[in-house]
Amino acid sequence: MQKITTFLTFNDKAEEAATLYTSLFKDSRITKVTRYPEGTPMPAGTVMTVEFELAGQKYVALNGGPHFTFTEGFSLSVGCADQAEIDYLWEHLTANGGAPGDCGWLKDPFGVSWQINPVNMSQLLSGTDPAQSQRKMAAMMQMHKIDIAALEQA
Template identity: 75%
Template sequence: MQKITTFLTYNDQAEQAAQLYVSLFPDSAITRVTRYPAAGPMPAGQVMTVEFSLAGQQYVALNGGPHFTFTEGISLSVACQDQAEIDRLWDALTADGGAPSQCGWLKDRFGVSWQITPANMSELMRGDTPAQSQRRMQAMLKMHKIDIAALRQA
């Protein structure tokens, strides 16, 4: 059993969010859906929680109503193996109302912030010299989606 589980609270789209997320990552699945009982704060039968795993990590999504919202103060960070994985996840997570931000950050259509970056981001940013590291930092600060080739060129 995982000791710490990320708990995400949505207005009323927990199941749709979990379905999107598990479709994007290998070793992912929805493992349990519970529904509000008649005495609950939401209509009876509405999805209350969705337990799911993403790449082997456990999460719980709750439909808690409109007073719960997400902020950039917390994000899900994904270490991508290559540009193709960055492109695929970026496109899927910004689709249908998601929004790009800067330096590899985005918000999905549910308002959850994600960092979609190369697994070797630290190495890429370090560069071979202090001047190269500075050029790469300047290049990254101008990017929305991370472009590995452009960082290497900087």
């Protein structure tokens, strides 16, 4: 049983976000949707929470109103197996209002920050030659989406 669950609070797009996220990762699904009852701060019948799993991990998304926002101080980090997975996630998470960031970071259309990096990122950036490690780090600092081949060549 998972002891800690990530809880994401959206203005009013919790269900849309969960639907996008679960469409992108294997072993993912929406498990429960609850709605606001009468007499609450949000309109009765609108989505209150969405419980979902991404790659087997549990999350909860809440529609809490416009005073809740996301910052870059919180991100979801994904270790990708290869460039194709990086490209796929980057394309889908930056579409429809998402925005690329630097060094493998992006914001999705809902304002959530993601880090989309190869699972072996630390190995790609390190090595026994300090000059090569500096070149790799300098190359990464110029990237938005991580380019594995370019890091390997640096």
